[in-house]
């Protein structure tokens with residue numbers, strides 16, 4: 001069962017991740033974030049953590065996690081960047097000379113922040129997203145101690161009335177793995193589109209992710225599983 005406290009916490013951290021990226025993009029453009037100090041970080045989560053620790057008071061309150069949440073936040077933020085965007089090298093548009101800036105993982109992303117491109121979702125990513133939804137169905141069946149056969153899992157996974165529900169519950173499980181630093185790659189983007197996009201394939205401008213929606217859909221999926 002998705003733990004309500006953990007889901008609320010991770011959705012809060014996720015909203016701060018969006019705001020941090022938006023703020024950082026603007027701050028890079030305005031020259032507020034500079035890259036003249038060399039860092040020695042090997043991985044993006046480590047670089048994010050170190051960067052946040054030293055810039056903590058610069059980050060706006062609504063984008064800043066509590067200090068005791070810096071590590072899970074750094075895990076979530078780094079997987080958000082790596083799984084959602086491609087780092088495109090466009091030397092002609094570089095704001096900073098290649099020799100002069102820090103090339104640690106965080107600075108490399110921040111330098112590119114104003115020009116990030118959303119990753120494409122491949123057929124493989126969609127297949128993996130589908131697998132994650134089937135795993136979520138099995139998990140919910142286990143939570144209810146309800147035996148379920150593969151045919152029923154398949155039938156639920158194919159039910160168009162459960163499209164958003166399945167994507168959102170699987171996404172909830174994925175969030176909890178993310179704060180531990182385990183990421184599924186762009187399959188998560190495919191899940192996201194399952195509930196935040198319309199069936200016509202465009203983003204729903206009114207959509208806003210809430211912890212309550214994840215928990216409510218989990219309960220709804222529980223009902224569907226119990227009916228099999």
Ligand SMILES: [Zn+2]
Pocket residue numbers: 037038039102103104105106107108
């Ligand atoms: Zn750096």
